[in-house]
Amino acid sequence: MSKDELDGEWLEALEIEDDAPKEPEEVNEEVEENDSDDGSPEDDKGTDEDVKEDEPAEEPKDDNADDEPEADEPTEKAEEEPEPEPEPEPVNETKEAIKEALAEIEASKTDRSTRIDTYRDEAAKALYPEGIDRQLRDSDGDPITGIEDLTKLINPKTQDYFTDEEAGSYLLQGQQKLNKDVEAVEKFIDQVAETNAEIEDGALRVVEKYGKVLENDLELRDRLLKGYDKTLVKDPKTGVTIKAPIEVGEFFDMALEPMLKQQNAEAEAAAKASKEAEAAAKVKASKDTQSDRGDLKPSGKAEQLAPEDEEWAEAEKSYQQGDTR
Numbered sequence: 001m002s003k004d005e006l007d008g009e010w011l012e013a014l015e016i017e018d019d020a021p022k023e024p025e026e027v028n029e030e031v032e033e034n035d036s037d038d039g040s041p042e043d044d045k046g047t048d049e050d051v052k053e054d055e056p057a058e059e060p061k062d063d064n065a066d067d068e069p070e071a072d073e074p075t076e077k078a079e080e081e082p083e084p085e086p087e088p089e090p091v092n093e094t095k096e097a098i099k100e101a102l103a104e105i106e107a108s109k110t111d112r113s114t115r116i117d118t119y120r121d122e123a124a125k126a127l128y129p130e131g132i133d134r135q136l137r138d139s140d141g142d143p144i145t146g147i148e149d150l151t152k153l154i155n156p157k158t159q160d161y162f163t164d165e166e167a168g169s170y171l172l173q174g175q176q177k178l179n180k181d182v183e184a185v186e187k188f189i190d191q192v193a194e195t196n197a198e199i200e201d202g203a204l205r206v207v208e209k210y211g212k213v214l215e216n217d218l219e220l221r222d223r224l225l226k227g228y229d230k231t232l233v234k235d236p237k238t239g240v241t242i243k244a245p246i247e248v249g250e251f252f253d254m255a256l257e258p259m260l261k262q263q264n265a266e267a268e269a270a271a272k273a274s275k276e277a278e279a280a281a282k283v284k285a286s287k288d289t290q291s292d293r294g295d296l297k298p299s300g301k302a303e304q305l306a307p308e309d310e311e312w313a314e315a316e317k318s319y320q321q322g323d324t325r
Contacts (some may be wrong), residue, residue: 112197119193126238127192132185136171136178147171192242199232199241202248209249210256224255 124132136144138153150167154160162170207214214221228251233243 112201115200116193116197119196120189123189123192123196123240126240127189127235128185132182134178134182136174144171144174188242192240195244196241199244199248205249206252210252213256213260224252227255228252 138144138149142149144150147164147167150162150170151164153162155162155166155170158166214224228246228248231244231246231251232241233245234241
């Protein structure tokens with residue numbers, strides 16, 4: 001074997017590419033020629049050892065290696081198992097309840113705001129049928145539109161006609177006062193509207209709490225309504241309620257709670273007396289039954305006697321039978 005051929009085999013064993021690698025068939029032919037040149041066993045042995053040293057050692061192969069699946073590859077059993085379906089997300093009932101409650105609150109606010117607007121319009125029309133006067137006027141009621149209107153009038157402080165400077169100052173002060181007066185009127189109308197809305201809300205709570213009681217006693221209902229109406233402060237000209245010193249629910253609580261408390265106490269006492277009478281009747285009936293059975297002769301097993309009474313009874317029985325022991 002030439003030096004180039006040996007170098008090629010060692011390089012191949014070390015997994016280093018040679019510039020001119022020999023094909024496997026040519027190497028095998030060369031090995032076979034060497035085997036045929038010398039037929040001595042020692043040469044064959046040396047040749048085989050050289051070949052074995054040149055060839056990379058093969059790792060021992062496990063017969064069960066093909067049967068075991070690789071770690072990265074899923075097993076057939078795992079492939080056959082269906083993937084678990086995702087569980088449906090639980091409905092957040094608390095969140096839905098909060099949403100519904102908020103929606104009801106918003107609807108209630110909208111309804112109350114609408115009712116207050118209605119009360120405001122009604123109060124404004126009743127208390128100020130001609131509307132709120134937002135025009136600055138003089139002592140005669142004539143409108144003041146500018147400085148020129150004031151320069152034609154007498155200044156009460158100087159007892160002379162307004163100068164331009166005095167008219168400007170007076171016009172500014174008068175307009176500021178008028179704005180405050182208009183603001184106070186609008187605030188008063190808002191308070192009247194709020195008061196009437198609160199009375200309506202309180203009346204609804206009274207109906208919910210005491211509706212059955214008032215329906216069953218119409219005379220009491222009318223008397224309480226008249227009594228509460230007397231507590232209200234009303235405009236003397238229009239009769240519009242402008243103030244409610246006592247809340248309607250508080251008034252009806254003070255009037256009805258003591259009465260209802262007394263009625264409940266009487267009802268509880270009557271129920272207790274009825275139960276006691278029923279229990280007494282049962283006890284009496286039981287005693288009467290026992291008395292009726294008192295005249296009957298006893299049957300069945302005799303009552304168990306005391307030891308000494310039992311001895312006397314046994315002795316008497318023996319005597320009657322003629323036992324002389």
